[in-house]
Amino acid sequence: MSKNKDVLGEEQSGPLMADVAKLAGVAISAVSRALANPGRVNEKTRQKIDAAAKQLGYTPNAMARGLRVGKSNIIMIVLPGSLYYGASQVIPQVLQSINKSLIQGGYNLMIANLDRDEASERHILDLAFGGTVRGAIILSSKLPEVDGRSLASAGLPIVSMLLDMSEAGLPSVVTNDREAIREATNDLIALGHRRFLYLAGPQENYHDVERFAGVIEALRGAGLPDSVVVRSGGRLDYQQGFNIGLEAADDFAALGDKPTAVIATSDDMAISFMSRTQAMGLKIPDDLSIVSFDGSPVCAFCSPPLSTIEQPMEEMGQTAVALLLAAIDRTDQPRQLRNVIRSRLIVRESMTTPKG
Amino acid sequence: MSKNKDVLGEEQSGPLMADVAKLAGVAISAVSRALANPGRVNEKTRQKIDAAAKQLGYTPNAMARGLRVGKSNIIMIVLPGSLYYGASQVIPQVLQSINKSLIQGGYNLMIANLDRDEASERHILDLAFGGTVRGAIILSSKLPEVDGRSLASAGLPIVSMLLDMSEAGLPSVVTNDREAIREATNDLIALGHRRFLYLAGPQENYHDVERFAGVIEALRGAGLPDSVVVRSGGRLDYQQGFNIGLEAADDFAALGDKPTAVIATSDDMAISFMSRTQAMGLKIPDDLSIVSFDGSPVCAFCSPPLSTIEQPMEEMGQTAVALLLAAIDRTDQPRQLRNVIRSRLIVRESMTTPKG
DNA sequence: CGTTTTTTGGCAAACGTTTGCTATGAATCG
DNA sequence: CGATTCATAGCAAACGTTTGCCAAAAAACG
Numbered sequence A, B: 001m002s003k004n005k006d007v008l009g010e011e012q013s014g015p016l017m018a019d020v021a022k023l024a025g026v027a028i029s030a031v032s033r034a035l036a037n038p039g040r041v042n043e044k045t046r047q048k049i050d051a052a053a054k055q056l057g058y059t060p061n062a063m064a065r066g067l068r069v070g071k072s073n074i075i076m077i078v079l080p081g082s083l084y085y086g087a088s089q090v091i092p093q094v095l096q097s098i099n100k101s102l103i104q105g106g107y108n109l110m111i112a113n114l115d116r117d118e119a120s121e122r123h124i125l126d127l128a129f130g131g132t133v134r135g136a137i138i139l140s141s142k143l144p145e146v147d148g149r150s151l152a153s154a155g156l157p158i159v160s161m162l163l164d165m166s167e168a169g170l171p172s173v174v175t176n177d178r179e180a181i182r183e184a185t186n187d188l189i190a191l192g193h194r195r196f197l198y199l200a201g202p203q204e205n206y207h208d209v210e211r212f213a214g215v216i217e218a219l220r221g222a223g224l225p226d227s228v229v230v231r232s233g234g235r236l237d238y239q240q241g242f243n244i245g246l247e248a249a250d251d252f253a254a255l256g257d258k259p260t261a262v263i264a265t266s267d268d269m270a271i272s273f274m275s276r277t278q279a280m281g282l283k284i285p286d287d288l289s290i291v292s293f294d295g296s297p298v299c300a301f302c303s304p305p306l307s308t309i310e311q312p313m314e315e316m317g318q319t320a321v322a323l324l325l326a327a328i329d330r331t332d333q334p335r336q337l338r339n340v341i342r343s344r345l346i347v348r349e350s351m352t353t354p355k356g
Numbered sequence C: 001c002g003t004t005t006t007t008t009g010g011c012a013a014a015c016g017t018t019t020g021c022t023a024t025g026a027a028t029c030g
Numbered sequence D: 001c002g003a004t005t006c007a008t009a010g011c012a013a014a015c016g017t018t019t020g021c022c023a024a025a026a027a028a029c030g
Helices: A017-024 A028-036 A045-056 A062-069 A090-104 A118-127 A175-192 A206-220 A240-255 A269-279 A297-301 A313-328 B018-024 B028-036 B043-056 B062-069 B090-104 B118-129 B177-189 B206-221 B237-255 B267-279 B298-300 B313-328
Strands: A073-080 A108-114 A137-140 A158-161 A172-175 A196-200 A230-235 A262-265 A289-293 A306-308 A339-342 A344-346 B072-078 B108-114 B135-138 B158-161 B172-175 B195-200 B229-233 B260-262 B289-293 B306-309 B338-341 B344-345
Touching: A017 A028, A017 A045, A028 A045, A062 A344, A062 B062, A073 A090, A073 B135, A090 A108, A090 A313, A090 B090, A090 B108, A108 A118, A108 B090, A158 A240, A158 A313, A158 B135, A172 A175, A172 A313, A175 A206, A175 A262, A175 A289, A175 A306, A175 A344, A196 A206, A196 A240, A196 A269, A196 A297, A206 A230, A206 A240, A230 A240, A240 A269, A240 B298, A262 A269, A269 A289, A269 B298, A297 B237, A297 B267, A306 B118, A313 B018, B018 B028, B018 B043, B028 B177, B072 B118, B090 B108, B108 B118, B118 B267, B135 B289, B135 B313, B158 B313, B172 B177, B172 B313, B177 B206, B177 B260, B177 B289, B177 B344, B206 B229, B229 B237, B237 B267, B260 B267, B267 B289, B267 B298, B313 B338
Parallel strands: A073 A108, A073 A137, A137 A158, A158 A172, A172 A339, A196 A230, A196 A262, A262 A289, A289 A306, B072 B108, B072 B135, B135 B158, B158 B172, B172 B338, B195 B229, B195 B260, B260 B289, B289 B306
Antiparallel strands: A108 B108, A306 A344, B306 B344
8 A cells, every 4th residue: 555654754655566456456466467567457357457556657567567577678888988978979869879778668767887997897887786777888999807706707698889799799780880981981982092091999989990991902903012001099088089080180290292182080180180280281172182070960060061971870879779678588598799780971071182 | 597498598697695695604684784785794705795785696676676665776867759960969968968977876767769650659668657767857848748647747757858847847957048148249239240140949949048048138138129139940859960051051141231240049040140150252251250058079070160059968977966866865955946157159260250 | 791772694574466277257259 | 947157356464664662682871
């Protein structure tokens, strides 16, 4: 029964199944079945129960249910420490898309930050081992692991997004970083460019490795030596994108045989790079073509509008959720661990033929 | 006891309190007390229990605890439908800041989207009435309300952020929109500007009302008639910021007596407005000064770099969480419902004296 | 050393559901 | 019409904690 004491200061709890049962004149178990498993109860009683529930404004207690069935309906998304603060809307888009898909599947989204400190790892592990969450989507390359407990062995379905972790056995949803950059580079080559500047993300980072490989593939495909591309950056994290671009602009200024095209691995880099080189007097795209990665909406309004590679976040989020829910329902082993959603290059005015 | 069957296909559940109790040679209740309420148990037994727990890798089940104590440790943040997709990092910053503060307080963050559809309202209400969440931070001006149930009457502590809902009785954390815009306008006036274009957000929106009021206040303070400011926009949502800016640029082009300064209520508007007017041949800031709102990091790299009003999101998030936790702990009624965190204007090159 | 107080730890009853089992009556069958 | 199935609904036992209450032991006191 609702133990709503109506006493000031007492925690009020809403109506319980028992209240609904009494009002409908049935047993608690009938209410439970009517609400969750309508086939298991007579249509007439079901209606009585539904009416009673509605009249009381009954909402089942999620924790009691979760405890009983031994499962929660919460999914956590593990975000790397500070992926924020740039121009890209990747994180909000991911959250939006994932949350939408999850809710359709009856799940809720909890966010967890994985920082460098042990406390955040421990916290995530508590969430996993404490039964709070039912599955995880991770956007980080490292799985939390603290004294014996490890996310990988928590018995939780996990899906990786953005980063390919299929080699670690995790279903992954990624875009075709390498291929997309290869094609963008091909476009630049086709325009006549022969010397390139590559703005790198953090060394060893999956995205940087893949994207740089894309550049090299394109060059080799065109019979150009690897030496025609100069790497800049690589010392900072992606979240420092703007700073990478600024440093790269200085590197560029010091360069002897100047590249005519820039391939940036994030829009942030491209934007700040462009800003500083323009301040130095360079004309873009006449002196320098630029293409970058992330598809930030603001690129359309840069001067000149910036060509960028857009990842279909909506679709990637949907796919990640679909994989996760499939893993939860243990329907079967996933056909393939690595799921690629193709990006597309949005061509704008920052690319043209080299003026030489 | 852990009913880990070691049978393929069986759900494995971790060690339970009972397992820890057995290993430590004490009763379950002792374990519970040792872990949660260390003062209530002898130091020596506490150590024994701690050791046993660590050895087994024990993590308490959050749902069982939640059910028993009748409280969850999850806070939900209610985000409006699609606040996303611009240049501003407000949402990610809010999430980051709030989550960090919550975790320090022992809480977790769940995200909920409030769309126009009834389903999303129902979903949020289920979260509230189903005991899943313990409190809510809302970034939306409207509280969900569906057949009898309303968030306001869920008995949940709620804090509003960004929007002032103190009149509805909700503790609110806002910035000094009006004052900040007033001061920015004053700066423009001091520079010599006498005719203004105001890029509006959605009509009736709290932010738009406040910010426009700030413009008017500044004008009156300087003895200028309200008529020196032309309003543009107001037909679209903030998330359509880029489009507002484009439309406003067209409006501007059609204007007879041209303003010399633009006050934009979001960076998105300012950026796209600037882009289009520059394409029309206008020089910024020589022909037109611009100042906007949001403090998007990318503004520093626009050409010219854009003056913008930056909201201290970190601090706002912390304050919102502090208010919420205080409300949960019912320490006392909040001293004041409306909590203002001051924004600051970042002056960049988009503002100068009018050339006339 | 007897009495009172304090510390400590165990027992068992919650918390609000779900679900296996069982009992009832209705329906079907031969 | 008796025997068998079937649909329906109730009982009560879980799920894994926390916590009020009590008893035993230890400490403090006179």
